[in-house]
Amino acid sequence: MNTVVPPTVPRPYQSYVYAYPHKTAYRPLGDNRPALRELWADEPKDALSLYLHIPFCEVRCGFCNLFTRIGAPDELTGRYLDALDRQAAAVREALGDGSPVRFAAAAFGGGTPTFLTAGELERLCDIAEKRMGADLTAVPLSVETSPSTATADRLAVLAGRGTTRVSIGVQSFVDAEARAAVRPQRRADVEAALGRIRDARIPVLNIDLIYGIDGQTERSWLSSLDAALGWEPEELYLYPLYVRPLTALGRLGADADAAWDEQRLRLYRTGRDHLLARGYEQVSMRMFRRAGAPPAASGDHACQTDGMIGLGCGARSYTSSLHYSFDYAVGMGEIRRIIDDFTTTADFSRAAVGRWVDGDEARRRHLLQSLLQAEGMEVADYRERFGTAPADDFPVELERFAALxxxxxxxDPGLLRLSEQGLAHSDALGPELFSPAVRAAMAAYEPK
Known part of the structure; x- marks a missing residue:
């Protein structure tokens, strides 16, 4: 008699898959760096996404491994915007005018874009509009902010230039938990910032919260959730805490174990159920949207298929064949060096660092970015694009997911969708779809 052995359940928190391939799989493109004009020549350009990256923060949180530096001495923000303007001019020229160029969505991220002054934010918007040709008042525009930089004058600029969504990183309304996450802030300051955002009348407010902080309990987690719900945000993102190399928490020696995994899963489910019971819809493992709230994304841009133009030294750009950016680092010294190099760059006409994407990687990316959404993926859409079915291309992986x-x-048979348990394990499921080549490149990457 054959005994069926159930598959081993992977650890639930392995990697947040917000882009594929991961940037640690990128490599310098060598002496024959491809010209942007050639890369974009045959790409559809009528529903692009535009992303402008601002790599500055007032402080760096203990969990943060984003490409950002603390402060900007010696008029560095001005020099950075000068370089961003040069880059935008070069990229727009490379896109050409042989076919329609239109941006369907825009975002300013970081770092903290509102680290810039109100006047600098005006200039940032001008770069997007006058250099790139994006109509910020006609497309969804999302901007990230922080409690200390969400000032009335900055928010007035953003509202006046067409911002439709502001995302603020709060992480916790409990001061002791914020300190434990190495995030110096006071709840009173957070509440004041949220009041200013609501006063600016930007249509969509998103609040980021983190679960799994040292000392956090279900009671304190619910307290943070209720504090956030008091502002009736259109969106809430619930992030599991990760401890990554070269971050402040990483240097403190914190690491994942089975008990922490269980704590995070328990808090995730508590948060999910709390929001669902209060009229929010689950969009992904992390994202929840209030029922009836206006959508923050464009209906005619699909991240799985449409291209992205990234401007700034931490931004990525996506064509169908190449994902490219600049060098990547987490350590502050390396980040400063890369930013300094960016500000002195004169020629932005070629891609510097990236990863070529073949047909197999394109299938993996499409499946990942679709399957990790709560609504799932229409098999017909996948077949129309690739000529095959997901079960043809990924039989082993999908059989394993089913067994788990x-x-x-x-x-419906025509819909591939995660179960409640599958959504909860999104950060384990995603990495299982990484190709062997991407896994090898990520493993060989040396953090810096």
């Missing part, structure tokens, strides 16, 4: 109970067996 991660696929919704009640879904």
């Amino acid at each position: 109970g991660w696929l919704d067996t009640a879904a």
Whole structure:
């Protein structure tokens, strides 16, 4: 008699897959760096996404591994915007005018874009509009901010230039938890910032919260959730805490273990159920949207298929064949060096660092970015694009997900959708779809 051995359940928190391939799989493109004009020549350009990256923060949180530096001495923000302007001019020229160029969505991220002054934010918007040709008042525009930089004058600029969504990193309304996450802030300052955002009448407010902080309990987690819900945000993102190399928490020696995994899963489920019971819809493992709230994204841009133009030294750009950016680092010394190099760059006409994307990687990316959404993926859409079905291309992976109970067996046969358990394990499921080549490149990457 054959005994069926159930598959081993992977650890639930392995990697937040917000882009594929991961930037640690990128490499310098060598002496024959491809010209942007050639890369974009045959790409559809009528529904692009535009992302402008501002790599400055007033402080760096203990969990943060984003490409950002603390402060900007010696008029560095002005020199950075000068370089961003040069880059935008070069990129727009490379896009050409042989076919329509239109941006369907825009975002300013970081770092903290509102680290810039109100006047500098005006200039940032001018770069997007006058250099790139994006109509910020006609497309969704999302901007990230922080409690200390969400000032009335900055928010007035953003509202006046067409911002439709502001995302503020709060992480916790409990001061002791904020300190434990090495995030110096006071709840009173957070509440004041949220009041200014609401006064600016920007349509969509998103609040980021983190679970898994040292000392956090279900009671304190619910307290933070209720504090956030008091502002009736259109969106809430619930992030599990990660401890990554070269971050402040990483240097303190914190690491994941089974007990922490269980704590995070428990808090995730508590938060999910709390929001669902209060009229929020789950969009992904992390994202929840209030029922009836205006959508923050464009209906005619699909991240799985449409291209992205990234401006700034921490931004990525995506064509169908190459994902490219500048060098990547987490350590402050290396970040400062890369930013300094960016500000002195004169020629932005070629891609510097990136990863070529073949047909297999394109299939993996499409499946990842679709399957990790709560609504799932229409198999017909996948077949129309690639000529095959997901089960043809990824039989082993999908059979494993089914055996783990991660696929919704009640879904229509034409819909591939995660179960409640599968959504909860998104950060384990995503990495299982990485190709061997990407895994090897990520493993060989030396953090700096």
